[in-house]
Amino acid sequence: MKRLVLIFAVLAFSLGILTGTPDSFGETVDQGAITTEKTEELASLPVLLKNIATSTGIYGFIAGNASSWVYGFGMFLMIIVGFLLLYLGIAKKFEPLLLVTIAFGCILSNIPLAGINDPGGIIYYVYDIGIKTGVFPLLIFMGVGALTDFGPLLANPKTILLGGAAQFGIFSTMIGALLLTQYVPGIDFSLKDAASIGIIGGADGPTAIYLSSQLSPRLLGAISVAAYSYMALVPIIQPPIMRALTSSEERKIRMKQLRPVAKREKIMFPLIALTLCFLLLPSAAPLIGFFMFGNLMRECGVVDRLSDTTKNALINIVTIFLGLGVGSRLSAYEFLSIETLGILVLGIVAFSIGTASGVLMAKLMNVFSETKINPLIGSAGVSAVPMAARVSQDMGSKEDPQNVLLMHAMGPNVAGVVGSAVAAGMLLAVFQ
Amino acid sequence: MKRLVLIFAVLAFSLGILTGTPDSFGETVDQGAITTEKTEELASLPVLLKNIATSTGIYGFIAGNASSWVYGFGMFLMIIVGFLLLYLGIAKKFEPLLLVTIAFGCILSNIPLAGINDPGGIIYYVYDIGIKTGVFPLLIFMGVGALTDFGPLLANPKTILLGGAAQFGIFSTMIGALLLTQYVPGIDFSLKDAASIGIIGGADGPTAIYLSSQLSPRLLGAISVAAYSYMALVPIIQPPIMRALTSSEERKIRMKQLRPVAKREKIMFPLIALTLCFLLLPSAAPLIGFFMFGNLMRECGVVDRLSDTTKNALINIVTIFLGLGVGSRLSAYEFLSIETLGILVLGIVAFSIGTASGVLMAKLMNVFSETKINPLIGSAGVSAVPMAARVSQDMGSKEDPQNVLLMHAMGPNVAGVVGSAVAAGMLLAVFQ
Amino acid sequence: MKRLVLIFAVLAFSLGILTGTPDSFGETVDQGAITTEKTEELASLPVLLKNIATSTGIYGFIAGNASSWVYGFGMFLMIIVGFLLLYLGIAKKFEPLLLVTIAFGCILSNIPLAGINDPGGIIYYVYDIGIKTGVFPLLIFMGVGALTDFGPLLANPKTILLGGAAQFGIFSTMIGALLLTQYVPGIDFSLKDAASIGIIGGADGPTAIYLSSQLSPRLLGAISVAAYSYMALVPIIQPPIMRALTSSEERKIRMKQLRPVAKREKIMFPLIALTLCFLLLPSAAPLIGFFMFGNLMRECGVVDRLSDTTKNALINIVTIFLGLGVGSRLSAYEFLSIETLGILVLGIVAFSIGTASGVLMAKLMNVFSETKINPLIGSAGVSAVPMAARVSQDMGSKEDPQNVLLMHAMGPNVAGVVGSAVAAGMLLAVFQ
Amino acid sequence: MILEGAKLMVIGMAIVYVFLLVLMLSVMLSAKLFKDSGTGVPLDAGASKKSRRNVLPVIATAVAAYRAKRASDDRS
Amino acid sequence: MILEGAKLMVIGMAIVYVFLLVLMLSVMLSAKLFKDSGTGVPLDAGASKKSRRNVLPVIATAVAAYRAKRASDDRS
Amino acid sequence: MILEGAKLMVIGMAIVYVFLLVLMLSVMLSAKLFKDSGTGVPLDAGASKKSRRNVLPVIATAVAAYRAKRASDDRS
């Protein structure tokens, strides 16, 4: 990282010399400053050279500053943020599929004078066609459906309730956002904004992107980055909370082996979930519908070539464009504000409350039920598939190396995805 | 199936209690009824609860009824139709690639208040961009071209004529549709509608979708469902007709082994077909052009990576969206009518006449030719690749277990695809 | 080839008899001439037959002539050009991925009365959505990035300068285009046109398509065809120039084996190139940005599933559509002119000057440097990856069969891609 | 506005739980109907046997993958 | 309107047959020109031999696939 | 207008070379910083060894592919 900075400094210095100091501060920079009206006649060579100097990115960063810092130095800072996200994705392996693509979208969108994110630019199209319409997150959700095995949930349906408890993180964080609005100057979240921020606690990328693209497009960048970053940080955020809320005996609870699940049960599940969705909560139908469509293609066994493509070529292509499009929301104007800081703080609160709620719900269920649940699998209800389930397994085997909780934790884990989608659908119904 | 119904009943009952009886019958339901004008202030809790109850799908089905039954109970019926198509696709394996995706499109499009098929909804976009423009069926046709081996046709070109005879089903069914219009009250097909219905007899999905999307978008749903359903039913529809029209001796005719076909012949074929198309019938150029483009990529041997993608990732992705888009045409308003019944009846007539014409044409050719053709391969001229060719093989080997008709039947089978495309092009030329 | 012509002649003759001579010369042909106003009543049978005859392609070619030859015989000639391109792609294996698809786009777009390239036609959409916006060439560039190994360039960075020299072909050809404008009647290239023609010398397909789609859409067809044809002809164009400019001793120079390149260097390279691009030349950011995005996905090692899809399914799908869209620019009106001849002449000049510049630059570097470079690798700087590098290897091993230049030539080869993108970015900055 | 948030929380959690509860009950009902083979539904007679065979390797694979992951994480 | 349909049927079948007949003749012509190797066209000298080798396995595969399909259908 | 072309050529080649020169220098700097393993950056300790192992087969493959290509070209 230090070396990266060093290279940057050297580059900036050497190039600063090459381009010279711009002498037209205070003017607004318009794109492609070199163009003359009559394209058939270029300016004289010295003028042309000066024009070329004023079309460099360095000049753009400096002169853009003159109209407003968010169009000059701010863009440069956002490019640094982009490189930081690349570092997190590549070197730290934080959800790289999304962070690398978001980072590239962020960098490309913040290049002055390039216009990649202006009407006519490629990333503008990507955002306009795929994100604003909600198409890309829904297609990702279809792919996630084709990748999800609901077997553990079907083998032990009670774990569905754990996936519900974790959604408490969504709603309490929403209230947190409203509290910040009331008490912190410079932060002004509407109710819609608060709902979008809360959904970070759903720990589910496509749901967060879909909901905030519909309710609060201006916060989409910060919310997505927070959601994916904290999903990657689940192994750091969750364990202390889980340890604090459980006794060593509880963490040692062994759960009985999961029964085998019939193929027909797996085929029925997406149909049941879809039916409940259209009967009870039609506003969640796009999310749950595409999720269950992907899952039905996976399980029904007669369209394997479609589900293979859905969970490979299609989800990969859409991921690339989704990342670029989300990255385009990381503009200095929208991202570099005290509100982003607020969102980052609220996001970690959301994850923490969701984790705690899941664990406590498991303990509550143990009060009423004979067959005990290891409360460590409660935290997996926040989603963050499959990271959170792995954390449960990890903590369980620390207490008792023979205890295999992974598959048990997959139940609340995938239930959490459904739960977040239901919460998002309910919020859409209220606000849309 | 019984169990499905049982689950439904239980769900509907339990949910009916949860949501209560709506007290605002007679009002038009507008989408997202919970929204208040000032999003910053929600209604009081009881009002909010009532609003939420009126945003359930159950309420939507019941209240939608008040304005017109096709917006209430009709939508519910169409969802049942969707589940029925899923059943046919999954349990009965009726052309599952299309029926499963069409069924899901049907279900999602008929969910009240969800608006997935309204402007701004994802399936609306899919239909608008991919089906209305004809892009998706043409891309499917390109993929079919990349999957089709014209070798058997090239080895025995006379079988091309069998693919022509089967198109008689198209035109006679068209007349059937006009007869229904004249004599059955409640059925009112225009000449364009009749042509679109007739094309079901082409037994070729993309051609049927392309033609009816251009001539009769309102019938697209019923026509597609009929076409794919009957294509799946070919092993039931064709054998009795074939048996009735042939003697046991005819069914025992052995055909001489097909000669090997040179690679250059296979490369020339798509070019020849394309040339004939643009010289004789330019209006068929989109269909035949993309079909032959796919086939040329397959055969030319220098763009294998393109043809691989065409017949895998690309055709799979487009199939998913094509199905969803076609399913969106299965609205109660358009589907639940006496006309759909007429289309279903006419569709089976189309297949039967096409089958008979193919068989009779083979017998006619045997009158004039030395080298006898087994008339069982005539029925394969209806297309329905490769199902119809398998039926020919099956019936042939029942008479004489040593008789291998499969490859011989593939000739008229693929010729039937070209024949249907020519018929469709001719109809486009007349009406467009 | 002779046989192809023969078949054509026979077809044209037999069909000419079938369709008869049209009797309405001098009228403008409008599409779908058969349609009657009231679709419910068709014309009488003889009229209908006549109408159908006037909707054949043969009639279209002849009658289109009446308004202007470019709408009649010109279209027929362009279809012949399309078949010629198919022949070059398939039989001669000239860059088949692009020439076959461009050829098909050309043929389909020049079919009279079919309207595939008119508003509402599929290839019109392809061009409008993918080429005019620059989206397709950029996605191809992303795929090329995912396919490119910058290792040889990183192992011997001095070879970057060879990739610069070859760009001299771009700018000198631009001047050539202006000279033709001044001295050849019938040729009238604007400065933008000249720049687009010059970029042929970049020997890089997507860059040429991107630049000319932005600066000179009317020349896009001719420029693309010239670029890809000459890229395929590199093994014929380059060797005589390379031999003329080098002595046998120079061609025998052995280069020391390339050092291994660390994974981190490969990860840093796309980031460095992107940084330089946004600091120095933001107008090249779309091209270099997507190129480096693809390369980063390839090298970073954490998003392999994305880079796999990028360099397989995605690039293949986009190639098909890019080819069809470029082919749609091969209209008789724009292609059949003296200017196309000029472009073809200038294209070969561009390649030749680029080749010579690269070789001479290598010799110049040898004057100043201790470690000698084999000047044969200089010609690889024109890009045309990997063909030009193979030519270097080939000529080197002819002088000394033990001399392996291939990997050394890959350095300037990929540097040439970057160099062309920089040149294109600079031209965009000047004109846009 | 915080009151609005509280309202949303109450309603939201209620809806989430109603939905998931009904889902749980439906899944249990579905399990009762479809769990056993030999109930006369001809869809796939050997399915439960097949899936019994399949579930174990799936778990084994998941556990193995997880352990490999943890091992590599520890190393780094 | 039924008369219109009859007209369309006559013209339609005529066009379909004219097209397919010309296609059949062209394919036969093409077969005459391209069937044999050794005619001096250098495109792929060994093609006919190669394709002869290829066609048989193709048929065998198709027949095998068909029989497997029928067998599985019979079982269900 | 030819004068305009000449201007563009001078500026164009200048920009291309400035860009590529700075790129060359940056790549050299990057090589200095990242070439050796054991510099404390934990990204991939065994990378250079691994890539050393990888580069040779890559070259071998490329050369083989090239020779195969040339051989088939000669034959045709």
Ligand code: NA
């Ligand atoms: Na969740």
Ligand code: NA
């Ligand atoms: Na057909």
Ligand code: NA
């Ligand atoms: Na180049």
